[in-house]
Amino acid sequence: QAQLMQGKRGLVMGVANDRSIAWGIAKRLHEQGARIGLTYQGDAMLKRVRPLAEKVDAEILQPCDVADDDSLDAAFEAVREQWGSIDFLVHAIAYADRDELKDEYVHTSREGFLRSLEISCYSFTAAAQRAVPLMNEGGSMLTLTYYGAERVMPHYNVMGVAKAALESSVRYMAQDLGDQGIRVNAVSAGPIRTLAASGIGDFRYILKWNELNSPLRRNVTQDQVGNSAVYLLSDLSSAVTGEVHHVDSGYHTVGMMAVDAAPQ
Ligand code: NAD
Numbered sequence: 001q002a003q004l005m006q007g008k009r010g011l012v013m014g015v016a017n018d019r020s021i022a023w024g025i026a027k028r029l030h031e032q033g034a035r036i037g038l039t040y041q042g043d044a045m046l047k048r049v050r051p052l053a054e055k056v057d058a059e060i061l062q063p064c065d066v067a068d069d070d071s072l073d074a075a076f077e078a079v080r081e082q083w084g085s086i087d088f089l090v091h092a093i094a095y096a097d098r099d100e101l102k103d104e105y106v107h108t109s110r111e112g113f114l115r116s117l118e119i120s121c122y123s124f125t126a127a128a129q130r131a132v133p134l135m136n137e138g139g140s141m142l143t144l145t146y147y148g149a150e151r152v153m154p155h156y157n158v159m160g161v162a163k164a165a166l167e168s169s170v171r172y173m174a175q176d177l178g179d180q181g182i183r184v185n186a187v188s189a190g191p192i193r194t195l196a197a198s199g200i201g202d203f204r205y206i207l208k209w210n211e212l213n214s215p216l217r218r219n220v221t222q223d224q225v226g227n228s229a230v231y232l233l234s235d236l237s238s239a240v241t242g243e244v245h246h247v248d249s250g251y252h253t254v255g256m257m258a259v260d261a262a263p264q
Contacts, residue, residue, distance in 0.1 A: 003033030004234040010088030010139075011079060013039045013064060013127060017048045019194045021144055022092035024222025025229040030056035032230050034088070039064035039075050059083075066093055066123035076130035088233045089131045091143040095119035096159045098199045105157040113158055120162035125169055128177075128184070138181025140233045143170060144225075145186045145244060147252050155201035167244050174242030183241035185232045190220040190248035212263040215250035 012029070014022035015038050026036055037060030040049040046063075053061045060082055064075035079086060096116040100108055124143045131141065148156035149163035167186055174184040191197065191206050200206070211219050228247045231237050246252045257263075 003031075004230055004236065005029055005032040005034035007033070008087040008234075009035040009037070009059075009083055010086045010090070010233070011037045011039060011060070011131070012090040012092070013066070014090070014092030014144075015040060015049055015052055016045055016195050018052060019192075019222065020092065021189060021192060021194060021222055021225050022090060023052060024224075024226035025090055025092065025142075026052075026056050026058075026226075028223065028226030028230045029088075029090075029233065032234070034233075035059055037062070037079055037083070037086075041065055066126060067119060069126070072126055072130060076127075076134070080134060084134075085136055086131065086134045087137070087139050089127060089135075089139070089141045090229065090233070091124045091127055091141070093119065093123055094144070094159065094162070094196055096157070096162070096199070100158045101155050101199050102201045103157075105161070108158045108161075113161075116158045116162045117165060120159065121165040121169060124166060125173065128173055132177065132180065132182065135180070135182050139183070140237070141173070141177075141182065141184045142229055142232050143186045145170075145188045146191075147188055147246070147248065149188070150252070154206065159200075170244065171242045178241060183232075183237070185237070185241060186244045187225060187228055187232065188244050188246045188248060188252070189225045190214070190251055192220060192222060192225070194222075210249070210251050213251065213254060213257060214248065215254065218249055220247055220249055 012026045036056050036058045038053050038058045039062045062075040062078050065071040097112045100112040145163045148160035170186045225247050
């Protein structure tokens with residue numbers, strides 16, 4: 001049976017543990033024949049990430065703190081040395097201080113705002129800059145976003161603003177890199193219980209609301225996000241770029257439920 005990612009190599013950034021969306025993506029890429037490199041935030045993560053790296057036969061396992069240019073340079077240099085080129089890049093990284101995700105957006109601190117935009121938006125641009133010279137035969141880049149970029153969601157606050165900037169950066173980079181055969185897209189995933197999500201206030205309520213109010217009446221899984229990521233990273237989506245693809249059980253399409261369809 002033909003595999004969708006046969007002959008392709010790339011970097012997956014953002015595996016922290018086996019609940020990470022990046023892990024769901026890495027597993028599916030591996031199943032479809034991709035050769036994988038992983039980056040992780042720092043030493044504290046290695047104990048959890050190393051056994052996962054082994055499961056997907058990762059050929060590269062590099063620390064990379066995206067807040068640090070030297071760390072980014074070192075990670076991509078390691079990729080260049082080992083492989084010379086890559087075909088795909090997955091960015092599944094975000095950060096906001098917990099304090100910013102409890103109260104209201106209007107109270108966001110300058111420091112919290114800058115930190116969140118730096119890690120959750122600029123880091124994709126910074127990684128893309130370093131990936132471009134390695135994508136000499138074209139490639140596909142993917143980041144992860146959330147509906148809180150488009151509509152106000154409870155407690156998402158500065159992360160929503162960061163995701164709006166991230167989605168815009170997807171469109172700008174798609175334009176900048178299109179003539180080099182590089183595609184840039186985002187998956188907008190429905191809420192999933194992960195380490196990052198645990199910082200968001202009332203997350204259980206958000207999960208329940210999405211389950212009850214989405215057309216498919218269920219939440220999404222890491223594996224389902226992984227499947228859609230494979231589509232965007234493979235040649236199946238060769239005419240798709242600058243796109244924010246919702247993998248959210250259809251939630252973003254609903255304005256209001258009919259009275260007889262609404263949860264009682
Ligand atoms: P996660 O906690 O498993 O992953 C977040 C990752 O970001 C971790 O691996 C962490 O190490 C990394 N990270 C944070 N700061 C970093 C830094 N300075 N340098 C390097 N790495 C850093 O959680 P997740 O939910 O899998 O998050 C992955 C992506 O998916 C994020 O962009 C998140 O916003 C997005 N997303 C999540 C959901 C959800 O409900 N979980 C929904 C839509 C989008």
